[in-house]
Amino acid sequence: MTTATRQRRARKYYTLLKAVVYRDLLVWVRYPVNAALGLFMGVFFFGLMFYGGTLVAGQAISDTIEGLIVGYFLWTLSIGAYSGITNDVRSEASWGTLERHYTTPFGFGPVILAKGLAIVFRTFLTSSVVLALMLLMTGTSLDLNFLTVVPVASLAIASALGLGLAMGGLGVLYKRIGNVVNLLQFAFIGLISAPVFDLWWAKFLPLAQGSAMLQEAMTEGVRLWEFEPAALAILVGTAALYLGVGYAVFGLTTRRARKLGVLGDY
Amino acid sequence: MLDETQDAESDRESAGDGDSPATGATDSTTPTPANSTATTKSASEDFDEAALSVQGLSKTFGSGEDAVTAVDDISFSVAPGEVIGLLGPNGAGKTTTIKSILGLILPDEGEVNVRGIDVYDRPRQAYEHVDAMLEGARNDYWRLTVRENLRYFAAVRGQDPDALADRHDELLDALDLAEKADTAVRDLSRGMKQKVSLASVLAGSVSVAFLDEPTLGLDVESSLTLRRELVRLAEERGLTLVISSHDMEVVEDVCDRVVIMSEGRIVADDTVENLLAGFETQGYRITARNLDEAALADLHERFDLSAVDRTGGRTRFEVAADTAAFYRLTDALERHGVELDGVDTVQPDLAEAFVEMTAAGGGRVAEAGPELQGGESR
Numbered sequence: 222m223t224t225a226t227r228q229r230r231a232r233k234y235y236t237l238l239k240a241v242v243y244r245d246l247l248v249w250v251r252y253p254v255n256a257a258l259g260l261f262m263g264v265f266f267f268g269l270m271f272y273g274g275t276l277v278a279g280q281a282i283s284d285t286i287e288g289l290i291v292g293y294f295l296w297t298l299s300i301g302a303y304s305g306i307t308n309d310v311r312s313e314a315s316w317g318t319l320e321r322h323y324t325t326p327f328g329f330g331p332v333i334l335a336k337g338l339a340i341v342f343r344t345f346l347t348s349s350v351v352l353a354l355m356l357l358m359t360g361t362s363l364d365l366n367f368l369t370v371v372p373v374a375s376l377a378i379a380s381a382l383g384l385g386l387a388m389g390g391l392g393v394l395y396k397r398i399g400n401v402v403n404l405l406q407f408a409f410i411g412l413i414s415a416p417v418f419d420l421w422w423a424k425f426l427p428l429a430q431g432s433a434m435l436q437e438a439m440t441e442g443v444r445l446w447e448f449e450p451a452a453l454a455i456l457v458g459t460a461a462l463y464l465g466v467g468y469a470v471f472g473l474t475t476r477r478a479r480k481l482g483v484l485g486d487y
Numbered sequence: 488m489l490d491e492t493q494d495a496e497s498d499r500e501s502a503g504d505g506d507s508p509a510t511g512a513t514d515s516t517t518p519t520p521a522n523s524t525a526t527t528k529s530a531s532e533d534f535d536e537a538a539l540s541v542q543g544l545s546k547t548f549g550s551g552e553d554a555v556t557a558v559d560d561i562s563f564s565v566a567p568g569e570v571i572g573l574l575g576p577n578g579a580g581k582t583t584t585i586k587s588i589l590g591l592i593l594p595d596e597g598e599v600n601v602r603g604i605d606v607y608d609r610p611r612q613a614y615e616h617v618d619a620m621l622e623g624a625r626n627d628y629w630r631l632t633v634r635e636n637l638r639y640f641a642a643v644r645g646q647d648p649d650a651l652a653d654r655h656d657e658l659l660d661a662l663d664l665a666e667k668a669d670t671a672v673r674d675l676s677r678g679m680k681q682k683v684s685l686a687s688v689l690a691g692s693v694s695v696a697f698l699d700e701p702t703l704g705l706d707v708e709s710s711l712t713l714r715r716e717l718v719r720l721a722e723e724r725g726l727t728l729v730i731s732s733h734d735m736e737v738v739e740d741v742c743d744r745v746v747i748m749s750e751g752r753i754v755a756d757d758t759v760e761n762l763l764a765g766f767e768t769q770g771y772r773i774t775a776r777n778l779d780e781a782a783l784a785d786l787h788e789r790f791d792l793s794a795v796d797r798t799g800g801r802t803r804f805e806v807a808a809d810t811a812a813f814y815r816l817t818d819a820l821e822r823h824g825v826e827l828d829g830v831d832t833v834q835p836d837l838a839e840a841f842v843e844m845t846a847a848g849g850g851r852v853a854e855a856g857p858e859l860q861g862g863e864s865r
Binding site: 233234236237239243252317320476479484 | 546583610615621629631645647
């Protein structure tokens with residue numbers, strides 16, 4: 222492939238990504254009540270935990286507040302990525318636009334991945350607002366090194382995105398799987414708080430390694446380049462594994478849906 | 488970065504695979520007029536230069552006793568700039584055909600080429616030339632404005648929407664959408680939404696477009712505007728259109744050729760004129776005086792009378808008859824002392840032809856002979 226061809230192709234992918242991100246943000250702001258409620262509920266539940274916990278446990282909550290904030294931040298990020306892509310696929314099917322994305326010159330996979338990136342980008346924006354409000358509410362400060370937090374959090378939620386892709390694919394095939402999709406969100410709490418230092422295998426679970434590293438980065442000020450190479454490798458490896466598996470499941474389920482003729486049905 | 492080899496993903500299903508016994512379900516001994524040798528040969532001959540060619544496409548859903556053959560070994564081709572109408576009653580297999588052509592449904596058998604590119608072997612290259620309006624007014628994002636939809640759907644085809652701004656303005660003008668360009672689609676009427684869907688399909692500079700019921704829900708004026716625009720796009724831009732519709736006026740106005748499906752098979756494939764020619768002079772509308780009950784009963788017995796209306800001293804009726812039968816009828820009327828007030832040839836329209844052709848799986852076509860089976864692929 223010539224350089225010119227590569228550049229032309231890169232431009233096309235950039236055009237795709239830009240359009241998908243822009244559309245995602247536009248649709249988000251054009252459901253303003255939903256967008257505002259999402260932010261409000263994110264802060265509201267944290268407020269319930271924080272003030273309720275302070276009343277009941279007093280100092281114990283204050284001592285662990287940093288960890289709680291980081292965990293909650295990652296949870297909102299992962300929920301946003303996971304349910305964002307799952308709901309997006311289901312919404313596209315109900316809107317009648319899913320099949321149009323299938324018949325693009327990029328293929329379905331790259332378009333869906335672009336959507337995933339758009340959702341991650343938007344989720345970072347909204348979760349950052351929630352994070353800022355949590356810090357204000359609790360009077361806490363965290364180390365927010367951009368070059369560390371963004372890559373670690375992104376790699377952490379890549380596994381959630383993979384799970385979302387898999388569930389989105391299953392949704393295309395089986396349609397009404399909303400209950401399972403919603404239940405899995407609560408499993409994320411367990412994954413984020415998984416004892417990766419006590420159970421060696423726990424760090425290979427989705428979100429777990431990223432959560433531990435994000436805690437270190439945001440509460441202890443550890444920089445990206447200061448992490449153990451093995452820890453970084455596990456973070457990258459689990460991100461690639463779960464995203465890859467989710468993408469493969471999405472591919473298989475949509476192929477099955479095409480065979481059954483139910484790709485665009487809702 | 489994806490390379491060319493990755494693009495060449497093969498989607499073809501193997502015959503008899505999995506839960507679909509489609510291959511076995513296709514009975515090669517069953518007479519399928521439009522899949523006659525003439526048709527297949529014609530499609531093959533045009534294979535290389537066709538904008539779209541379909542060969543031996545079959546799809547069966549389910550298995551065992553529940554198996555339903557939605558598309559049964561169909562073949563046709565469409566020339567660049569040609570507009571074809573895909574007609575058929577509900578359940579005839581039109582949508583399955585279109586979705587199979589696009590790869591949205593995996594067929595059990597068959598080959599589809601868009602501008603010479605195999606859709607199942609090289610879908611991404613093929614999709615550079617194709618877009619489809621499959622869900623009518625549901626084809627767009629209703630929270631986005633009209634223009635935003637056009638820009639988005641151009642961009643997801645890898646085309647820079649800024650570079651296409653003039654083309655989008657032209658499209659909006661042509662479809663009377665310019666004033667609504669910055670209005671959210673959800674605030675538009677159903678007819679306007681339908682037009683936005685069409686505009687967004689054409690926004691990405693495709694050369695082949697599939698339109699499923701493009702005029703559904705449009706008022707008369709909007710329908711006319713859209714028809715004019717479709718004809719213009721085909722003539723001026725060489726856009727190839729495959730239109731699935733129940734609106735016979737649209738098909739007669741816009742389409743160069745009609746492919747009629749029934750029970751998953753093509754029962755006719757020809758120009759509108761040729762299809763109608765097969766039904767011409769087959770019937771007469773007769774107005775007569777002094778036709779009494781006895782004479783009418785006699786005529787009923789001997790001829791295929793219909794639409795009999797007796798008002799005052801006049802009787803109107805239609806009779807299906809070839810030339811010889813018509814002369815026998817006039818002789819009979821004379822013998823009964825009936826005065827003829829008028830004799831008109833019943834001009835068939837496409838709707839009547841369609842109903843006859845799709846009745847009983849297209850048996851009428853088999854009677855009509857090869858001229859209706861068409862196979863003409865321009």
